[in-house]
Amino acid sequence: MNLIELVLILAPLLVFNAYAExxxxxxxxYAPIFTDKEVYTWTDKIGITxxxxxxxxxxxxxxxxxxxEGHLIKISSADITLEPYxxxxxxxxxxxxxxEVTLTGFLHDVDGDGRPDTNPMTSGSxxxxxxxxxxxxxxxxxxxxxxxxxxxxxxxKVSWNVGEIRFMKxxxxxxxxxxxxxxxxxxxxxxxxxxxxxxxxxxxxxxAGILVKAIxxxxxxxxxxxxxxxxxxxxxxxxxxxxxxxxxLQAKYDDHTLPSPYSISDNLEISSESKFVSxxxxxxxxxxxxSFIADSSGNLISAPTRNEQLQIxxxxxxxxxxxxxxxxxIQIKESEGAVVSLSWIEGQMSANQNFEVSQSWNPVxxxxxxxxxxxxxxxxxxxxxxxxxRQSYFIQ
Ligand SMILES: [Ca+2]
Ligand SMILES: [Ca+2]
Ligand SMILES: [Ca+2]
Ligand SMILES: [Ca+2]
Numbered sequence: 001m002n003l004i005e006l007v008l009i010l011a012p013l014l015v016f017n018a019y020a021e022x023x024x025x026x027x028x029x030y031a032p033i034f035t036d037k038e039v040y041t042w043t044d045k046i047g048i049t050x051x052x053x054x055x056x057x058x059x060x061x062x063x064x065x066x067x068x069e070g071h072l073i074k075i076s077s078a079d080i081t082l083e084p085y086x087x088x089x090x091x092x093x094x095x096x097x098x099x100e101v102t103l104t105g106f107l108h109d110v111d112g113d114g115r116p117d118t119n120p121m122t123s124g125s126x127x128x129x130x131x132x133x134x135x136x137x138x139x140x141x142x143x144x145x146x147x148x149x150x151x152x153x154x155x156x157k158v159s160w161n162v163g164e165i166r167f168m169k170x171x172x173x174x175x176x177x178x179x180x181x182x183x184x185x186x187x188x189x190x191x192x193x194x195x196x197x198x199x200x201x202x203x204x205x206x207x208a209g210i211l212v213k214a215i216x217x218x219x220x221x222x223x224x225x226x227x228x229x230x231x232x233x234x235x236x237x238x239x240x241x242x243x244x245x246x247x248x249l250q251a252k253y254d255d256h257t258l259p260s261p262y263s264i265s266d267n268l269e270i271s272s273e274s275k276f277v278s279x280x281x282x283x284x285x286x287x288x289x290x291s292f293i294a295d296s297s298g299n300l301i302s303a304p305t306r307n308e309q310l311q312i313x314x315x316x317x318x319x320x321x322x323x324x325x326x327x328x329x330i331q332i333k334e335s336e337g338a339v340v341s342l343s344w345i346e347g348q349m350s351a352n353q354n355f356e357v358s359q360s361w362n363p364v365x366x367x368x369x370x371x372x373x374x375x376x377x378x379x380x381x382x383x384x385x386x387x388x389x390r391q392s393y394f395i396q
Contacts, residue, residue, distance in 0.1 A: 033142050033154035040158050042105035042134055042257075043118070045191040045220065048075075050087055052146055053095030063089045065097050066126060066144065073126075073144045075101050077134040077158070086126035099127030102191060103134045103158070110187065110256045111198065112267060118189060134158050136257075136264055160186045163255040165199070167274035174279055177227050178249070180272070182214050185222035186257035197224050200252045203243035203276060209250070210236045230276060232322030233351070244322065245278035280320055286375045286385040289315040289354065293393060298358070305396045306363045312371055313358040316386070318349035326385055329374040330359045335367055344379065363395045 036047035050073075055065045066073030067084040074083040087097035101124070107116040124130035134140065135158070143153040163184030172178045180199055187197050195216045202209025214224035228239045236242040243249065251274075256267045278285065291314035293304050304310055312332075318324050325348050332341040343359045363369065371393060375386040 033144060033152055035142070035154060035156050038156055040103060040140070040156055041161060041185045041188070041222070042136060042158060043103055043186070043189050043191065044158075045100055045102045046140065046156070048087060048099050048101065048142055050097045050144055050146075050152075051095065052097060052144075055097065055146070056089065056093055056095040059093045061092055063097075064127070065146075066099075070148070071145045073142065075130065075132060076141045076143075077103075077132055078138045080122050080133050082122060082124065082130055082132050084125065085130060088127045099130070101130035101132055101140075103140070104131045105134060105189075106136070108257075108264070110189070112254060112256055136160055137260055160257045160259045162258060162268065163187075163253055163270050165251055165253045165270050165272045167249065167251060167272050169274065171275040171277045172230070172249070173277050174230060174232070174245070177229050178274065180212075180214065180226045180228070180251045182224040182226075182253050182270075183222060184224070184253070184255060184257065186255075187224065188216065188220060188222035191220045193219055195224075197253065199224075199226050200250075201226070201228055201241055202250045202252075203241055204247040205244045206236050206242040210239070210241055212239050214253075243276040245276060245320075247276040249274040249276050278320065282377075282383050282385055283387060285318070285320055285324060286326060286349070287317045287319060288373055288375065288386055288389045289317050291371070291373055291389055291391060293361075294358070296360075303396060304363075304393060306366050308362070310361045310363065311358045312361055312373075313356070314373065316349070316355050316357060316375060318351065318353050318355070321351040323351065324349050324385070325377060327376050327379050328357045329376065331372040331374070332361060333370045333372070334365070335369070340369070346378070366395050369393050369395060 032051055034049040057063050064086050066086045072084040074081050075085050087099040090096045090098055104120045105118045106120050108118055110117045120133040121131050122133050139155050139157050141153055141155045143151055145151045163182055165182045168179040187195055189195050196213045198211050199214045200209050200211055212226045214226040217223045217225055228241050230243045231240050250271055252269055252271045254267050255270055258266050258268055293301050294311040294313040295301055296309050298313055312330050327344050327346045329344040331339055334340050341361055345357055349355050371391045373389040377383040
C-alpha cells in the first residue's frame with residue numbers, strides 16, 4: 001500500500017472525527033452532571049458534580065460555574081426553582097465542579113401528634129448553602145447551560161420509603177440488653193443533625209409496653225437504634241421492660257411517611273418479634289430438695305405400715321430470681337405398675353423460694369411401691385421444671 005492509498009482510506013475517518021468534535025452529542029454530552037444517588041428522600045442532601053474541563057478558565061485558581069449570565073445552574077423541584085446556583089472547582093485545575101443542596105420537604109406531621117415536624121424553605125446560592133422545598137413524589141432537576149444553546153440536565157427521583165424494624169437477635173435472656181433498629185430514611189429530617197423517633201416495645205407480661213426513643217446512629221444515616229433492658233420484679237419504666245421468661249417481645253414503629261400508592265396522610269404500623277428466654281433451662285428451674293414418707297405431724301417414718309395415714313412430704317426450691325407457677329404431682333404405683341394414687345398441688349413460688357409440699361396416702365395393701373414426683377409448669381402446659389424423682393418404699 002502506498003501513501004496515497006493510505007490517505008484515501010483514512011480521509012473519511014478524519015472528516016468524521018472533525019465533524020464529531022464540532023457538534024456535541026446532546027444526548028450524551030461531554031460535561032455530564034452526576035449526583036451521589038439516583039433516588040432521594042424528601043429531606044436528603046444532594047451532592048452534585050459537574051465535569052466541565054472547558055470551564056477551568058484559570059489553571060492556577062479555583063473556578064466556579066453556574067452564576068455566569070447565560071450559563072446558569074438551576075435546581076428545581078415540582079414548582080420551585082433555586083437559581084442561579086454556584087458550584088466550585090474541586091482543585092485549581094481539575095475541571096470538576098461540586099456543590100450540595102439540602103431538600104427541606106413540605107409541612108407534614110411525621111409522628112401523628114398533630115403538629116408538623118418539618119421546616120420547608122428554599123434559599124441559598126451555592127455551593128453548599130442551598131435549601132429546596134420538595135413534594136413527596138416527583139423529582140429534582142439540575143440544569144446547566146454549559147455552552148451557548150446547550151443545556152445539560154440531570155433528574156433524580158424523590159420518594160418516601162416504607163420503614164423497617166428489627167430486633168438484632170431472635171431471643172434475649174435475662175441479663176441481656178436488647179437492641180432494636182429502625183431504618184426509615186424519611187426520618188433523617190436533618191441530614192446534619194442526629195434525629196430520633198419513638199418505638200413501642202412490649203412483652204406478653206406487659207402488653208402496653210414502653211415507648212422508647214430510637215436515636216439516629218449518625219447525622220445522615222436514617223438508621224435509628226434503641227436499647228432496652230428487662231426486669232422480672234418491677235413495673236416497666238424508662239428503657240426497662242417487664243418481661244417473664246418465654247414471653248414474646250414486640251417492637252412497633254408507626255411510619256407516617258409512606259410511598260405511593262399510600263396517601264400522604266396514611267400511617268402504617270411496622271413490627272418485629274423476638275423472644276425473652278431464661279438462661280436456666282426449663283428442666284433446671286425447680287429442684288426437688290427432698291421427699292420422704294412422714295406421719296401426720298411431718299416426722300420421718302422409716303418403716304411405714306398399711307392402713308396408716310401417711311404423708312409424702314417434700315421440699316421444692318425455685319432456682320430462679322423471679323416468680324414461677326408450678327404444679328407438683330405425686331403418682332404412686334404398686335409393684336405391677338398400676339397407679340394407686342395420683343394427686344397434685346398447684347402454686348406459685350417467689351424468687352429463690354423453698355416450698356414445703358405434702359400429700360396424704362393411705363396404703364391398704366402391703367408390698368413394694370414406687371412414688372414418682374413431677375414438677376410441671378401447669379397441668380395444661382406440662383413443661384417439666386425438674387427431672388422426675390422416683391423412690392421405692394416397702395409397706396409392711
Ligand atoms: Ca481552575
Ligand atoms: Ca408531629
Ligand atoms: Ca439526621
Ligand atoms: Ca417512611
